[in-house]
Amino acid sequence: MPARSPLDTERDHLAASRAALSAMRADAESLDLTGVAPNWVSAEVLRGDIAVRIKSLADLAHTPLFFGRLDYLHALDEDDESGNRFYIGRRHVHDADGDPMVIDWRAPVSQPFYRATKRDPQDIALRRRFGYDGGELTAYEDEHLSDLEEAEKSSALLQREIERPRVGPMRDIVATIQPEQDEIVRAPLSGSVCVQGAPGTGKTAVGLHRVAYLLYSHRERLARSGTLVVGPNRSFLRYIEQVLPALGEMEVKQATVDELVAHVEVRGTDPATAAGIKGDARMAEVLRRAVRSGLRMPSEPVVVVRGSRRWRVPVYELEEIVRELQSRDMRYGSAREALPQRIAHAVLVQMERAGEAPDDRVQNAVARTPAVKAAVKECWPQVDPAKLVLRLLSDADFLAEQADGILDPEEQKAVLWAKPPRGVKSARWSPADAVLIDEARDLVERTGSLGHVVLDEAQDLSPMQYRAVGRRCSTGSVTILGDIAQGTTPWATPSWAAALAHLGKPEAAVEELTQGFRVPRKVIAYASRLLPAIAPELSEATSIRDSPGSLDVRTVPAGELAGAVAAACARALEHEGSVGLIAADARVPVLARALADAGLAHLTPGEETSAEARLTLVPASLAKGLEYDYVVLDEPAAVVDGEPDERTGLRRLYVALTRAVSGLAIVHATELPEPLRAPPRSW
Template sequence: MDNLQLEKEHLADVILQIQKELDKVETKIEATKQKVLLARRYMWEEMPRLVRDVTDANEMASGLLDLQHQEVGLAFYTKEQKKLERLKYSPYFARIDFRIQDTTEPIYIGITGFSDLENRKNRVYDWRTPIASLFYDYTLGPASYICDAGTVSGEITLKRQFRIEKSQMLYMFDSSLNIEDEMLQEILSQSTDGHMRDIVMTIQREQNQAIRDEAHRLVLVWGAGGSGKTSIALHRIAYLLYRQRDQLKAENIVIFSPSDIFQDYISEVLPDLGEENVNQLTFDNYATKIFSPQGFKIESSFDQYEYIFGNKEDKNWQIRNDAMLFKNSPDFLGILENYLVYLENSYNSVQDFVYNGTVVLSGEEFYSCVKEKYNYLPFKKRLEKLERRLIANLTSLEEKRKDDIIQEMDNKGQSIGYTEKELQKIAYRKAQRETKALKDRMSKLISFDLVKTYLLLFQDLDLLKSLANNNLPSNIEEIAILTRGYFAKKYITQEDLAALAFLRQRLEVFNPETKIRHIVIDEVQDYSAVELKVLAQAFTESTFTVLGDPNQALLYKGEPREYVLEVFNIDDKKEIELVKSYRSTEEITEFAKSFADSPTNIEPVLRKGKKPEVIIGNNNQKRLIALLKELLNSSRKSIAIITKNFKEAIEVSELLKGIITFSLVDKDTYLLPPGVVIIPVFLAKGLEFDIAIVWDFQQYSIEEKRLLYIASTRALHELYLFGTQKGDLLTEVDPQKYHLEID
């Protein structure tokens, strides 16, 4: 009997065992459903009429508790049913034979594990188990894995992969560790369905290192476009949930993603891996949770990108661009840190609080509390604590003063005709009037408005210069005027929002998010140092998975490889570099590299395709429509027309209206539509499409070449660029890397 037949028989046996367990679970579901229905009917129809005394009430409470237990059991069995149904559809995808001394055991690996409870035997090992790491990390020969018992060494004598669908083995082949293996090639050549897929069958060795790392608080992954960074993050979440299931739940994890539409794009990966989806946020969402003042409009990241990439004709564009460069720089974070010290030191010359000859609170003590004694509290809390301390001290002095006031009235004959109660009231009011000036001085001293405090930086430029050690943009006065102008119009820009959120954390009341145990930050190159500091200050108890690609920075915010580590300041860290790009064909990757800042850090996977096509002409509407009609008749499922900004996306939509069916993606789009989409490049970040069409490519300047790199690397299989001329960037590309068509 050949190997294929043996494997088919083994598969049939595993599926039979799965079906047996599935039958048991479905029987339990039906039985539990009946119990739940009966309990609900009794509780809501009969029990309320029977509650006559405490005993009946206790019985009702007991019945409710029993109902809750039954419902929990039903949810558990339903979850098991779904797991077993997934297993039955495709129980495993790989097998390794691992020999330890003279014993060889076949290890079948799947998305979830399955055990034959009757025979106490693992039929399928979860891909996250320690022994399964052998499949990802080793070729045939000596191998080892680490488990709770220590290091287990042996030899891999067989490595086999399967394609199983609907309980049927479509094919199998024996393989070694090769990133261009048959399974990977077959999966990469598929069309996308609009959602990211799991990669458990094709995880590469370098990706596996990042996924399984449990030893470091910060895992920082740098990788080229299409290197699988986001997939790594999601599989790492699934791995951590499996390995730390007693301590870590889905509700304890947050992913910071670039956009709402990206959140939908990745939403199916964790459920496909048998885990619940975790919390997802954008930085916009989180920053406005920290600081969202009434009466102000807060700029969204969509509006920020749309302005910068689409409003160069605006008279204030250059100043705004320079303001963003300044406020997004690591230097600006240093200025804000220095400003906090300045605010503390501004209390070093407070006059003593003296009442009736007694020093109630000395200026020296006031400064000591602000600077040192109360520095475990947010700045505002320190001041409020000092105010309470002053009032408490004054209250005791006021009580003593009342007796003196009454005595003075007696001595002057002013107490005649008043009752004791009335005298007490008169004395109390006079003592209050005497201390009012001190209380008012304290109230004025400690009161501050966060917006006004921040604006002071752009009102007092001498102060700003001193905080920046005179290292400021040459047009800082214009930046300051623009900043004050925005606030006068009750408008807060993205870069100012980050600074205000940072200051509120440090100056006002903000409690760290201790419930959150793990944070994923995707596209970290698009976070400024200030934004990252906001997250670092908020999630002080968390571990971090941080992923980025400096080549894909939408806006320049400094050198992320430097400032990311400086901001987090975590010694217990691991950096991983991924240079292989798996998304696009070799031809597309080689072409896109021409627009990368660091093209040497990008290696294409050896998957051949057609060269990118550059189409230059004056009647691109006609050419685009003809191309789309041709592509829509092909087997490819998703086509993206990528524009520089949303204004251009609207213009393209007008060209196609009534001729081609399409979806226009805007800031209110939460689900990625199928078919043809028109999307600005800043919303296409992180997404992938079978075919990408870059519109009006010639308008991208040398300074914006990263945008063209981002747009080009969205394509899996085919890439087209439409323009009216070659432009600055294309002239620098090797003509052998693309096919040129000029009308």
């Protein structure tokens, strides 16, 4: 009988691990909850928890259960001779005796898989990486970290995994996390982190893996306080939504900023000038003034009748109470709730001086008397945030009073509605208006805070949007992900220091990722020609990937442009993987017809690609954060011209140029923007 190869042994361990995972799931499914919970509410919660547990134990057939192995020089458990070997995977798997067969990649014992080097082996003798075809283990590759005579070499399996075609939604990078990425992923929960990442550096994946790591390390705490991933649009969130479930995390919520502040129905849009002013941080002070604009000093004393006695709180004492509440850093609504209790307390003081012995019940009863309620209504009226913003944007005199010294007359005129609506429901609210309402709501009543928030594509947020996100993590931490060079809104942040100040996290550490793993070297070098014009302060990104033939720039006659673009898409589809056709928004209908004429079916952003439908037609405004194996870029000049100014247009073009994983074909009839006109340096 021939000796079994190491690969056969590893396959046996994979099969045994899958069987163990199946047994873990079967155990969870067989749990009898009868009589366990004290009441039906607890029973429902427990059933929900078990359902999530069962779902997390699913064995994904085409996803490797483990992707690496660590052999420690010394056993971590002196009583266990096999305690020096650990298989590293997406989740923990144990056998019937509770002994680990696969260690979760987030466990401390797994960290050297990402960090160990020959210079710093971290007690690792051997690191083994596994290669898979679908769910089948096909290869392995060893690094003997304790053998100093063996030359340091790059991993072919690691490179192959990085370059694997992107069909379908975004994948996790758990098998390919690099040391600089791992440091960010495992940063403490107590600290906020801002990641400035060039295209292809994996900043989005790093943020998602950080959420998974924090949930593993602080499960109970974050289960109580909650976690949230905030993305730029729904297409982007659909693209990334499978990453966390693949890592066993089912309960992380995802939302856009617009969804966070959806207190009114948004049916309108603002001109860029108005949106910029509404998004300016100065509007926070305008709203603070507006919320408190209705405060009045009392004009009459409060007289409370109880039985045969009348108790009188004079005007000067009421003024002292109101002024004291005004001076405190309290939410408007909290102060309004405190006011009747303060007035009632003044009455109780008089009662005690008269020899009575009132208790808390008496104070509450006094606070509810008509006289006290009338005084509160006069001095501290209720504020409806939506109605307040409606008045601010409709009433020129009211806006002028609240914005005096903050917004100049031209700015006030820009944000006023030309035709005031009849009410909140009839108003055509814009996204920027909804953010103002959210700010006003927080001034009235504190917004609840989550334990951790991941904010992706953060460079495009306005100061007021940053404040809206910051409110959701005021007592927690945040991971900010973005690239200043990809800021494409008129109010894009000029620096991370400014963004962090608006978020309320000025102390956050800023980490820069410049080593690319996705965009080919030629492509990122070509796109980086735009950096001096759009973000001169940033370092030029590099890439570990040298993909021959990855860049093709073609000039065609204007009348043949649409057909040439369709032909380029057809050529791209000859390769394995996804294809994205990116174009200025205005040119999307023309190109859709050209693709139909060429018999090329296409999807829209956010739809999952498959073997049958691998081509997606992407408006340039939605390209951010997406990636495709092959990208065809239509008419770069049109992408630039589609924006309100040249710098924003060049930033939009930079985004479009950096969506390719394997190859980029540029087809144009109009002259290229000036930074791109010289032939690529490699030609």
